[in-house]
Amino acid sequence: MCPQFSEDDVEEEQAHFQHVVSTFQQYARYSLNANNRRRKDIHTIPLADRELLTKLGYGQKLKDVDKAILANAAFLNKIVESPEIFGHAIDADTSEAGNGTPGPRAEETAYEHAHPHTHAHSHDRPTRPSDPRKGRYRPTEFDMDKLRSTIKLFVRDWSRDGKTERDLCYEPMKQALEEHFEGKDRGTLRVLVPGAGLGRLAYDVARLGFACQGNEFSHYMLLASYLILNRTQSIDEHTIYPYIHSFSNVLSRETLLKAVTIPDVLPSDLPPGSNFSLVAGDFEEIYGAEDTDENEPQAGKWDAILTCFFIDTAKNIVNYLRVLHRILAPGGVWINLGPLLWHFENNEHEYPSIELDLSEVKELARTIGFKLYDERTIDTSYSSNDQSMLRYVYHAAFWKAVKVSPAE
Numbered sequence: 001m002c003p004q005f006s007e008d009d010v011e012e013e014q015a016h017f018q019h020v021v022s023t024f025q026q027y028a029r030y031s032l033n034a035n036n037r038r039r040k041d042i043h044t045i046p047l048a049d050r051e052l053l054t055k056l057g058y059g060q061k062l063k064d065v066d067k068a069i070l071a072n073a074a075f076l077n078k079i080v081e082s083p084e085i086f087g088h089a090i091d092a093d094t095s096e097a098g099n100g101t102p103g104p105r106a107e108e109t110a111y112e113h114a115h116p117h118t119h120a121h122s123h124d125r126p127t128r129p130s131d132p133r134k135g136r137y138r139p140t141e142f143d144m145d146k147l148r149s150t151i152k153l154f155v156r157d158w159s160r161d162g163k164t165e166r167d168l169c170y171e172p173m174k175q176a177l178e179e180h181f182e183g184k185d186r187g188t189l190r191v192l193v194p195g196a197g198l199g200r201l202a203y204d205v206a207r208l209g210f211a212c213q214g215n216e217f218s219h220y221m222l223l224a225s226y227l228i229l230n231r232t233q234s235i236d237e238h239t240i241y242p243y244i245h246s247f248s249n250v251l252s253r254e255t256l257l258k259a260v261t262i263p264d265v266l267p268s269d270l271p272p273g274s275n276f277s278l279v280a281g282d283f284e285e286i287y288g289a290e291d292t293d294e295n296e297p298q299a300g301k302w303d304a305i306l307t308c309f310f311i312d313t314a315k316n317i318v319n320y321l322r323v324l325h326r327i328l329a330p331g332g333v334w335i336n337l338g339p340l341l342w343h344f345e346n347n348e349h350e351y352p353s354i355e356l357d358l359s360e361v362k363e364l365a366r367t368i369g370f371k372l373y374d375e376r377t378i379d380t381s382y383s384s385n386d387q388s389m390l391r392y393v394y395h396a397a398f399w400k401a402v403k404v405s406p407a408e
Contacts, residue, residue, distance in 0.1 A: 017083070020219040023139040023147050024080040028073035030144055031245065035065050038247075061253055068241035068257055072151065075238050079227045150198075150220045151242045152383040157200035158228055158263040161386075168380040169396070170201050173306050173335050174208060176374065176400050180304070180333045186210045187273065189303040192327070194283045195310035199225040203267060205306065206276035214278045215286060222280050229267045229278070236261040242385075249389035258387070288323040298327045309338040309382060309396075316354050317361065321368050325403060334370065334401040337378060339394040358397055370401035 039062060042050055053059070139147075156162040181189055186209035193202040196214030198221055205212040216222055232238070239259050243250075250256045270276060279286060287298050305324055314320040324334055340361065344353035356364065362372060378396050385391075 017219055019137045019139070019143065020223070021080045021083045022137045023143040024076045024223070026139050027076050027144070027147060028069060030139060031069045031072075032066060034245075035062055035069065038062055057253075061256075064253075064257055065244050068244045068259075071239065072241055072244075075240055076147070076151075078231075078238075079223050083223065146218075146220050148245050149383065150224050151240055152385075153198050153221075154224070154228075154240060154262050155242050155260050156383045157198040158265075159260050160264045161260050163264070164386070165381055165384065166200065168378060169308055169337055170204060172378060172398060173201070173308060173337055174204060176335050177205065177210070177304055177306065177333070178208065180335075180400065181210075187275070190301060191304045191306065192287070192302045193306045193308070194287070195307065195313060196278060197221050197225070199229055199267075199278060201306065201308055202278065203229070203270075203276065206270060206274050209271070209274075210304075211275035212277075215283055216278065216280060217282050222278075225278065228263055232263060232267060235263060235266050238262050243388075251387055251389060255385075255387040284319060284323060287327050288319065300327065300329050302327050303329050303332050305332070305334045307334070307336045307338065311336060311338060311361070312340045313343045314354070315344050315352050317356055318354065318364065318368075321365055321370075325368050325370065328403040330403060332403045334403070335399075336401070337396050337398045339396050341394075361397075362399070365401055369403060369405040371404045373400040373402065375399045 039059075042053060042058070156165055177191065189210050191205050191210045191212045192215065193205065193212065194215045196202045196216045197218075199214050199216075202212050202214030216225070239261050241257060242260055243256055243258055247256065289298075305328060307324075311317065311320055328334060340356070340358060342353060342355040344351050345355050347353065362375070365372060376398050378398050379393050380396050381391055381393055
């Protein structure tokens with residue numbers, strides 16, 4: 001049985017979705033205002049200093065950033081030009097034009113192909129509520145930060161520039177999956193990728209011949225991945241400028257304004273007979289319910305689960321691991337890679353948050369009924385700019401875990 005939601009739940013979800021769409025549509029206004037702040041700041045310094053900045057070409061750089069912002073906005077507007085495909089009605093006053101503000105218009109896209117840091121995955125609720133009936137939603141900095149992170153995730157998942165970082169994470173997981181099922185008919189093996197983000201890992205697993213399903217909760221990710229997976233017709237079809245939003249730790253104007261083309265592969269070009277799907281919704285609600293839809297049984301039905309930068313999105317890690325164990329088939333494998341950046345630690349909403357250290361997580365997994373293999377550390381970044389003067393590196397934990405006994 002699918003999770004039941006109250007009328008208030010449905011209204012809240014509708015309002016949140018509308019806020020996310022509005023955030024996409026107001027990206028140009030918000031980002032241009034931020035760049036204009038830099039122009040205003042020029043006039044606060046002495047004239048002699050301003051003249052030196054003019055010689056450096058600082059003003060021209062700001063103009064170039066404006067152009068890049070508008071190019072990003074045109075791409076983001078493509079993503080949300082048909083949000084009703086997600087089953088939500090969108091108020092007319094969420095659009096840029098609806099408020100009398102000029103904004104780049106998305107091109108009409110007829111093509112459609114449907115398939116059967118911080119590091120950000122699932123939890124994208126805005127920091128303050130807003131009733132859409134009281135007027136047009138004004139995105140917060142939290143909202144815009146989520147959107148900027150989504151732009152950077154396009155680089156990680158769907159560009160040539162992101163291949164090095166992507167391979168550090170995805171290749172060990174795919175290799176472990178292939179080794180575990182060596183000699184088996186991959187088409188009969190069901191693989192789940194919760195916290196799928198923009199869908200590249202799940203797509204890659206499907207290309208290997210496995211029946212793969214990704215799961216994602218974030219509307220930012222769902223909207224963005226839909227464009228790439230279903231409405232993109234050619235390699236390098238889109239151009240984005242992911243690094244223009246901060247002038248800190250920048251090596252040069254060229255690195256600030258670097259253009260990145262996506263995708264590096266054509267997502268619709270899967271082998272014949274491929275089984276690839278994405279399911280929208282909360283991981284625990286969809287896969288954790290004791291009573292599941294008889295047409296999509298979960299308990300004991302997944303041969304493998306791949307969690308990449310995912311388990312630390314849990315409020316209650318105990319339940320996450322219980323769900324993983326319950327839905328794996330006997331002898332099924334859980335392959336994990338990621339840090340423990342607990343997403344709800346010290347959250348302002350006062351959500352519960354259980355924050356274990358790595359040794360405790362591993363001991364908990366063993367207690368619940370997993371046997372861990374190939375435990376190691378992989379150093380990797382997440383959506384980083386390899387040409388920045390600042391780079392965060394995670395000492396990410398990797399392991400294979402086989403279901404060996406029922407959870408207590």
